[in-house]
Amino acid sequence: MIRKPAHVFDRSREWEGLVGFVSHGQSVATLGVVSGRRRQGKSFLLEALARETGGFYFGATEATEAESLRIFAEALTRYTREPLEIPFRDWNDAFPYLFRQFRDRPVPVVIDEFPFLSKVSPSLPSIIQRELRPGGSGRQSTARLLLCGSAMSVMGGLLAGQAPLRGRAGLELVVQPFSYRDAAEFWGLTDPRLALLVHMIVGGTPAYREEFVSGDAPADLADFDAWVVRTVLNRQSPLFREARYLLAEESDIRDPALYHSVLAAIATGNTTNGGIASYIGRRSDEISHPLNVLESCALIAKEPDLFRNGRSRYRIVEPLITFYEAIMRRRWTELERNRAEAVWEATRPTFLKQVAGPHFEAVCRDFAVDADVELFGELPAEVGSGVVNDPATRTQIEIDVVVMAAQHPNEPRRVLSLGEAKWGEVMGHGPFQRLARARDLLAVKGFDTRDTVLACYSGAGFTEELHADARTGTVLIGLDQLYADGPPPGQ
Template sequence: MTGAGLGVVSGRRRQGKSFLLQALAEAAGGMYFAATEATEAESLRLFAEAITRFTREVVEIPFRDWNDAIPYVLRAFRDRPVPLIIDEFPFLIRASPALPSIIQRELGPGGSGRESAARLILCGSAMSVMGGLLSGQAPLRGRAGLELVVQPFRYRQAAEFWGITDPRLAVMVNAIAGGTPAYRYEFTQGDAPSELADFDSWVVRTVLNPQKPLFREARYLLAEERDIRDPALYHSVLAAIASGNSTNGGIAGYVGRKSDQITHPLNVLEDCALITREPDLFRSGRARYRIVEPLITFYEAIMRKRWAELEIHRAETVWRSVRQTFLAQVVGPHFEGLCRDFALDGEDGLFGEFPAELGSGVVADPANRTQIEVDVVALAAQEPGRPRRILSLGEAKWGDVMGRHHLERLARARTLLEQKGYDTRGTVLACYGGAGFSPELRAAAGDDDHVRLVGIDRLYGVS
């Protein structure tokens, strides 16, 4: 590569981005600068000090603005093909909105980047800001050779990171802490449940304990997003989703607003990567919203309503009264998501081929005047001139032993979808059971090659 290169690294807070980038700078002999919330003048002084520490050459003339600073630092890397990392980049943009345009100019023809070997990496946690750096008509669009989103651990990785070998315990911990690395040590002081019997005590002494950082974390995650200007409204929207009201109309009804009045809050939460919009695979134009961070779901469904009691250390009393709500409103839906993740991996022999599209959907059953919600839908790639093939239809149950009636419900959905023109000849009916399967269901699965039973052990790859 000739000239300076550009990379953009983003991801939700607490995922370890800064840790990884600092380690990269140390390993590669690069420069790491972490911006803070400051005025442009102070940020420029701090930036100059970082350059001095790295180059061991004093910046003799103070930077007047970023038009001075960016060319200077790029020239300082003329003979150094190493990382030049600017972390918390959104803090700098807030005080200096022209900064992306200045970087674009210096990386373009005639800019100081043409004679630089720097590998400039811009990093930040404000997802709405970082996502906009390379989109649409943004100045840096087309300039980056790297765009990396640091994701949380997936559920199996998270269990390994927490040192949990019991799959049932792993699901319950994951339904609270998700795959965020910081929650394992920094936010719990290394406290992890030793066994399933220790789970309730662990919840009380960590996430419901006002003396632990994890207690207020969900509130901070929302407060740190600058685009959220009416916290009460946004908390209500999140509470609606956490309570199972996942459609636009359901959320609006819960909040007490008209549907068009919650469009903006939903868009902001989606841009901040706090929620995601998941389309209904069987109903065009329909979608459901899901909270991305499990800790926020836990807060909205469990903690927020009892906050005053929790603050005065009544965690044990509160937890006893809300534990069933936790299992139904938090663990149950979370388990469904884990089952979709499992299906997405396309374990050998599960459906015969890897899904091209995976999600959930609702099938109308006019004869019975009802709707069938299918938790796990796996579709094959669309082939021109042919009906869409359904690889699998699945139902997930966390607390109930699954029986023959669950399988019959899926079979009914398969028949209805075949009548609508889908190719269901090879469709696998999958039951994902957190509490196991009845003997009748096991017998039915043994007699039918198109039926799969996925227990919690298989979900976690436990033989």
């Protein structure tokens, strides 16, 4: 077993997947694809793998094909210590030579930032496919070729549809941000409220702590406001412009103004197709393309309404972008004039409403996804949100956390749990009564709600009355429970 280096935080599953791919016994070259949004530590992880196994690592840069070939040849020469007799004319020369260098034992051959190469050499995936198939140079090689990149639309397309490399990969690894619990440990935060407030801004992106704020974490809750001012709202901090760069770095985004407007619509609570279109002054059919592009870039996610077929909402998956669109973008001029303290004081209510509230709901859904079987009676098959229509009052009941069991043929869908999440509100009987009403309405609609657990999630706590009167089948989940390892106690 190739041990994970001590300096690599977490990423145990990713490391096991990579080691398993490198170590398997096939006697021919194999292909793996590693992707993930920028700043998640993909390169850090793959460089560590190459060092631990004696593998080859090449990080591509934006360059012409000729220069990329020259840089690649130089890197390969340094690794093999064998100078090239004839310079590579193109990648048709480079890849057969590469595969021939690895015949003795399986080792990783990492090509990082692969989209930089394929952008100027569109035939590159086809060349790799040719060398991996029977008769290709990869059949006499033990290389474990790992293609890595952050351009999600490009990397996702490598193995999709009729792409040349479809069906060739033995590993498809997406490096995700740290979970909210892992992020708290990574930042060294033990106060659950402070940890979640920080997560609402920087999420689980590891680079933001080490590279962007030089390890500066808020000392305690009293330091949080000052931390926001001296980091993300500080024009001298690399974090200040990061949200803009995340959008600009995606090659498929050619009209940044339109895409920022779409993101701003979502960040301010306009999460349906029609709501987004109305906010930016376009027809619904005119925003389908930017929504699809943002989704393929893994910057937004389309989440279905679990109770209404064909209905869905969009959510920004990068917290820093939500914070930028809701807080920073409209006050950009003031921030550039060093008025961070005044801007934060004025926008803090907006932060609580448009950033903290929706983010807390998403974290509660993440909690439900990972819940132990004891909490809901069985492991969840699907977790999301939904809206229940109440014909008697002509209103809609929004359910923040819906937990569904697996669907079985000819049986009603079982609802394991209905939950409401409030970040800044001490929860009383109101949310509990809405959940109970929704449960009854869903039963009428044909759902199985006999064992449905009603769950109240709060970042501010619960009234003594709700604690005292909570019934069997109800759970109260506060911040301590969100960050605890075990399930919350039934009430």
